[in-house]
Amino acid sequence: METSRRTVIAAAAAAGLTAATIGTAHASGGKKPVRELFGKLADGTKVHRWSLENGGTRLKVLSYGGIVQSLEIPDRHGRYENVSLGFDNIEDYVAKTPYFGALIGRYGNRIAKGQFTLDGTSHQLSVNDGVNSLHGGAKGFDKRVWDVEGFASGSDVGLVLHYTSIDGEMGYPGTLRAKVTYTLTRHGDWRIDYEATTDKATVVNLTSHVYWNLAGEGSGSIYDHELEIAASRYTPVDSGLIPTGELAKVAGTPFDFRRSKTVGRDIRVAHQQLLYGKGIDHNWVLDKGITTRPEHVATLRDPSSGRSLRIASNEPGLQFYSGNFLDGTLVGTGGHIYRQGDALCLETQHFPDSPNHPSFPSTVLRPGQTYRTSTVHSFGA
Secondary structure, rough: OOHHHHHHHHHHHOOOHHHHHHHHOOOEEOOOOOEEEEEEEOOOOEEEEEEEEEEOEEEEEEOOOOEEEEEEEEOOOOEEOOOEEEOHHHHHHHOOOOOOOOEEEOOOOEHHHHHEEEOOEEOOOOOOOOOOOEEOOOOOHOOOOOOEEEEOOOOEEEEEOOOOOOOHHHHHOEEEEEEEEEOOOOOOOEEEOOOOOOOOOOEEEEEOOOOOOOOOOOOOOOOOOEEEEEEEEEEOEOOOEEEEEOOOEEOOOOOOOOOOOOOOOOOOOOOOOHHHOOOEEEEEEOOOOOOOOOOEEEEEEEEOOOOOEEEOOOOOOOEEEOOOOOOEEEEEEOOEEOOOOOOOEEEEEEOHHHHOOOOOOOOOEOOOEEEEEEEEEEEOO
């Protein structure tokens, strides 16, 4: 049975661990995040790393790409592990990363042929995934240096990240001003609040691309993790991983996670959709739809450590990617090689290629409107 973070903290304290050891906030609130130099880009631009902790969660974030470089949480015995994949140097993030821990924009996921039409005007985007545009193009938000400020407010600590994407960047219309807030609460929840405004009609779909392994980064396959997704439909794709437009039922398919099951149970079933993705790389149509507040959408649990992750969001979709393209060529923060299935992503979002599917929830943002969406990650053991 899953226990709460507060139960874990109490048990650790009873075992003689101090509040500082388990990362709890002081009575007056958490400590303001600490900044340090992480490295420099080729042009000399400094990249900083921010460290923050609260409620038993420890988080390290880079100004480059808003990247979560590490996220540490305790297991059922109070032992910490970093549960997100990443690198220990900026050079690998620039040259090699498959979006490890990054903020994604302007548009998370794929847009077919990098093209869409808005208000009668056609737009050609940067193409970086075969003939398609992926995660904002060749130099999306994941490859930009964000302005970052740390804060401590009441019992919360966090970071506010700003980036301005100019009109025409990667082919997108309008100057988009993005603001993303990372908050660690006194219960150890990691909350992401996204905001954006534009001076021209555009499309926007921001998300976070953390690679999760609740047993610990570099510990091996996540196929024995147990996953539940509150969705009875998903969006099938073609051979280029572009949605066909169908909202297909998950019942009777390997995509049925309405009841918790291990990630690996059906991942090698002979199903055409799994062949296209070399595993799972699909968007789930969440039963709750778009909501005004974050509502529960998925639960991930590692039986070996007892660690669990519950995700709540107000977004209508969830992209589940099972780490299919990790090919043994990347060495992570712990010195281990990452191989296929060594982590998974659960990206809250609007649907892929929505600008080309009028029946999908709209991703259009117009002047005078504010894009707002939130996702909350709650941890347990």
